[in-house]
Amino acid sequence: MSLLKYIGRRFVSAIPTLILITFLSFGLLYITPGGPVEALAGMFGTPEQKVRIRQELGLDDPVHVQYLRWIKGVFSGDFGEMIVMAPGTPIAEMLRKPLITTFWLTVAGALVALTVGLTIGALSAIKPNSWLDSLSRVTSIATYSIPDFWLAIILLFVFGVIFRYRWAISGKIDFSRNVVFSLQSLILPAIALGLAKAGIVARITRGELYDVQNKPFIQFERVMGLPNRIVIKDMLHNGILPIVTVLGYTIGLIFRGTFLVEVVFGTPGIGLFLVRAAKTQEYALLQTLVLVIGTVFILMNLLTDILYGVLDPRVRT
C-alpha cells in the first residue's frame, strides 16, 4: 500500500477518538458537584440567582442541544468566555500565549531528553556489560527517579539563588519579540524536563539496539562481509523503529512535566494556567483545555504513526 493511502487511513481512524474526546470534555460539566453555577454564584448565591444563571447559560436545555451548541462554537473558534478569572474575555484569546510557551518548553525538554537519552543508550548498546553500560543503567534509573519539579527547584536554587545568574529566572517565552531572553528562559526548564526523562529514552534505546544486533538479517549482512559502518547503520535504522513508538509517550511525559516545572519557574504556560483554572473552577476553560490537549495528543500519535510508516514499509500494508 502506498504511503499516502496509509496516511489517509490513519487520519480516518483518528476520527472516532476525536469525537469521543469532545464528549469527554463536554461531559466535564456534569461530573462536578456544583458545576459552573456554583462557581458563578458562589456560596452565598440565592436560589433565584442560581436559576437565572442556569437559564442564561442554557443549562436547562436538553443535553444534546447543549452539546451541539458547544460543538458549533468550537468549530467557529468560539470556546466561550472566562467567568471567574477574567470575566468576559474570550477563552481562545486567553489560551494563545500560554499554549505557545508550553509548546516551546516541551520542544526544548524533548530535545534534551532525546539527545542525552539516545547518546547514552546507543553507547551502552555498542558495548553491553561494560562499565559504560553499568554506569548508564544506574544513571538512567537515577534520572528517571528524580521528579522533574524537584530538579527544577534545585536548579533554580543553585543557579538563581546561590550564583544569582540572571538567565536562571525564567519568564515569558516569545520568540517574535525577544529571542535571546526567550532562549535563556528555556535553559533551566529544558534541563529539568529533559534530564528527568532521558533515562527512559536511554533504557529503551539500549534494549532495542541490543536486540537488533542478534537479528538474523544483521547476522546475514555481517557474514556477507558488508562493511561495519553499513551494518551499524542498518542496526540503527531497525533499532530506531520501536523507539519511534515510545517517542510520543516520552513527549507526553515531558508535557506532563511542564505543568509542575512551570509552577516552579513561574513560566506563564498552560500548566500554571490550568492549576489556576482548576482552583477557581473555571469550567469553560477546563473544557477547552481538555479538548485542545486531547486533540494535540491525537495529532501527535498520528504523527508518530506516520513517521513509523515512513521508516518501516511493513506497517503500511
Added chain:
Amino acid sequence: MNKARFRILWNRFIGDKLVVLGGVIALLFLVIAVFGPQLAPFGFAQQFRAAAGELLPIDVMSTTATGERLLLGSDSLGRDMLSRLIYGTRTTLVISISSVSMATILAIFLGSLTGYFQGSLFDEIVMRLIDALLTFPGILLAVILVAAWGTQGIKIGPITTTPELTIVFALVFTFTPRLTRTMRGSTIPQAHRAYIKAAQLMGMPFWRIIAFELTPNCLTAVIIQATTYLGLAVFSTAGLGFLGLGPAEPQPELGKILARTQEYFLNRQFWHIFIPGFTISLLVFAFSVLGDGIRNVLDPEFRFEEADV
C-alpha cells in the same frame, strides 16, 4: 510454579545487586508507612519555636526553645520535618499502592475479557473508550478531577469523597487504560495459542479458560508495568500535592512538603530543599529498580524455557 523453577527465578532476582538494593529500600519504606505513628518522634501538626523565639524554620540538628532536638529541623510553620516526612511517606504510599493495585485488578479483568473476546462489540466499546482516555496526559484528568471534587468532596452513594480518595480515583482512572491495553495485548496472542483451543475442544467453560488457563500466562507484562507505575503513582501524588491539590492541611504529603521548599531559598537552607525531594526520588528509585528486577526475572522466562529443551 514448581520449586526448581522458583529457585532459578529467585537466584536470578537476588543475583542483581541493584535490584536487591531497590527491594530493601522499598521494604524499608513499607515499614515506615505501616509503623509511621510509632516511628515518628512528634505529631505531624505539632509546632515548635526556635531558641530565639521566632517562627523561622529550624535548621537541621538544632534544638528548639523547649529543648527538643529536631533531627531534620522544622518547616516554615515550625513543625518537625522528620515526623512530617514519615507521615507524608505514609500518605503518599497508601495513595500510590492502593490506586495502582485497584487499577491493576481492574485492568486484568477488563484486559483478559477484551482480549479473549477480541473483535466483539464489548471489546470495541471498551477499547475505543480506552483509546480516548489514553490521548490525555494522566495528570490533566487528575488535576481537573481533584480540582472539581477536592474542595468540597462529593457524595457517591454512601461515600463522601475526601481529597485523598479523589486522588486515588483520578489515578485509577489514568492508570487503568494503559494497564488494560497491556493486559489485552498480552492476552490476545495467548488466546490464539493452541492450548486455549485444546481447552475449548475439551469443553472447558469460557470463564474457567480465562481464569485458569489464560490469565496466569498473561500476567507478566501487566505486573511489570504495575510495578513501574508505582513509581509513576508516587510522582503523580507528589505532583498533585506540589500543585496544592493534595490532602487538606495539616495532613502531610511528600509533594506538599516539597512545595514549601521555595520558602527556604532566602535562608539558603539546602537540606530543607534536598531532603523531601530526595525522599521522593528514593521511593521512585526503589520501585523502578524493583520493576526492572521483576522484568529481568520474569521476562527471560520464555527464553529460559526454550533453552532448557
Added chain:
Amino acid sequence: MATVNDAGPVFQIENLNVHYGAGRQRLNAVNGLSLTIGAGQTVAIVGESGSGKSSAAMALVNGLAANGEWDADRIVFQGQEISRQELMRLRGRAITYMMQDPSSALNPVLTIGEQIKRVLKYHTSLSSAEREDQAIELMERVEIPDAASRLNAYPHEFSGGMQQRIVLAIALAPSPVLLIADEPTTGLDVTVEAQIYALLERLKRELTMSVVLVAHDLGVVATSADEALVLYAGKVVESGSVASLFRRPRHPYTLGLLRCAHDLHEKNVLNPIPGRIPGLGERPHGCVFHPRCAWKTDECEAADPELIQLDGQSVACIHHENL
C-alpha cells in the same frame, strides 16, 4: 553427478571446534570436525537439531553469536593455507552464506534491489548502472518473475520461497567459489523445496561453485550432495561419499536414521531410534551415541572412539564391523 576434480580441494578445514560461553559454563557445540570440499562438489553436514551442524557452518564465516568461539588447526583455500584473518577477508566474496530462515534473513526496511546492489557495491568493481543490471540479472538467474519491476519491492511482499531465492541471489552476487547453505528450505513446502534444490543444483553447475549443505533430511542429502558428514552431538560419527554412505552405513546412528527413512518410504513397520539427542551440557562420556545404541558394550562407555578410515568412508565406532 559428482564432478571429477583434479585441481585439489577448494576448501579444507581441519579439527574445527566450536564452543559457547567460557569457564565453567563453557559448552562444546562442535568437536574436531574436518571437512574437505572439491571444486564443484556438494558436501552435506547432516544431523538432527542440536547436533551442532549450524554452529559448524556459521563458524566457517565467523558468524557465531556473541558468546560463541571457534578454532581450527588448518584452513586451506584453493590450495593455499590461510589464516583466520584471511578467511575473514574471503567471506562475502569467495565464500558466501545462505541463511536458514528466509523470512528473517532479509532486512525488512530495505528494498530487495538495494540489498542485492549493496553486496555488489562492496564486493565487485561494477559501476552504479552495471550494478542495477547485474541485480536484475541475478534475480532472473534465481527465477524471480518480473525481476526488473520487482527490484523496488520490500521483502515482506514476497512469499517464503521467493524470499529464499532473494537470499540466494544475494549470496551469489559476489560470484563465490564456495556457498554455505544452512538448511535453505526450512519451513517451506515440499514443492518449493524441490524447486530451490533444483535451482541450487543448476546454478552450482553453471557457476562452477562448491556447496556446503547443512541439512537434516536424508532425502535431500541423497539427491543433492556428493559427500556427507553425519554429525551427532557435536561429533562426526561417520563421513564419506553419499553413494557409499547410503549403500552401506557403518555407524549405528547413520544406520538408524537411514532405516527410519527407508521404513517410511517402503511403508514397513517403523523402527525409530529410541530416546533423544543429548543437550549441550549433558553429553555422555565415551562414545556420544552409546546411551541410544543397540550395539553398546562396556568399551563404548569407556573411551571416545576415533574416526577410522575405511575405503571411501570414515566411521567413529568400534563395532562398525558387526553392523
Added chain:
Amino acid sequence: MAALIETESVKRYYASSSWLQRLLLLRANEIQAVDGVTLRIDEGEIVGLVGESGCGKTTLGWLLAGLVQPTEGAVRYRGRSLASIDTETRKKIQLLFQYPRESLNPRHNVRTILSYPIRKMGYMAHTEITARLHSLLDMVGLPAHYADRYSFQLSGGELQRVALARTLALEPEFIVCDEPTSAVDMNVKVQILKLLSDISREKGISLLFISHDLSAVRFIADRICVMYLGKVVEQAPARQLFEHPHHPYTMALLDAIADLDPESTRKASLQGQPPSPLAPPAGCRFHPRCAYQEQVGSICRQRGPHLQPLSTDHHVRCFLYPENGQNIALVQ
C-alpha cells in the same frame, strides 16, 4: 462401514478486511480457505490430507473438529450436524496440534494438564485419577514420573506424546492430526507416526492426518485426499494414489519427494507458487501451473472441472478425464 464424520460441500471463507473497512468501503474481500469440500471418514479409518501451505487443509481440519464454523454447507458427525451436537459427543472429536509446545499450557505440569479431561470423563477419586493418568502416560510411551514435569522440561517428541495423552483421556472416536510431525526431526517423526498408527488401530480411532509431507501420509493413511487452493483435486486409497496418480498436481507433488536413492535425481516439476487464495485463478485453479494445460486446451481457463469418479474409490478433478472416463492427453 458407517461414516463417522462427513462434510457436504462445506465452505469456509475468511474476511480479509476489518469491520471498519467493511463499513466504509462496503467491500467484501474474502479468502476462500475451503471451497466446497465433500469428505467422508469411516469408523477406524485414517485419511491423509495433503497440499501446499495455504491450500486450506488446516481450515478443513478445524472445520471437522468444530473449531471453526462453516460459512456454507455442513459437517455431520454420526449423521448429526456438528452445530447442534451435545457437549458430551463433541468431546469425542479431538485435535492434535502442529506445535505441541503451543498446545500445552506452560504454567501447568503434565498432571494438571491431564487431570481436567480425566475428571471430565467421570473419574473422581484421587486414586482413580492417578491410575488413569499413569495408564495414559503408559499408552503414549512415557514413564510415570513425567507427570510432574512442565512443558519446558520436555522435548518436542515428548510434548506431542503428552498432547496425545490429553486427547486420549477423553476417549475420542476421531482425532484431527494437524501436521503433528512437521516441527520435529526425522527420528522423532517416525516415533510419533508409529505411536499414532498403533493407537488408532488398537482403539479403532479414526484419524484425519493433515500434512505436507507425503512420505508420512503414505505410511499412516488408508486413503489420501489432495487439496489445492480450497478444493479437493484427487482422492484415492493411499497405495493407488502413489502408484497411479491421476491429477497433474498430485503427480507434481510426488515428483517433489526427495528419494533416498543417491543415484536418482529429484524433479521440481511444479513451477511457481500457489496463487493467492484472495484472487484464485478463473477456471481450473491449478491451470497456471499445470504441465498439461496446453494439451487440454482453453477449457481449463474457462471453467472449473468437477470431481469425477474414475472408479468407486478414486476421484479426480481434472479435464484430462472427462465424463466418459477417457483420458484426452495421457496415454496410459
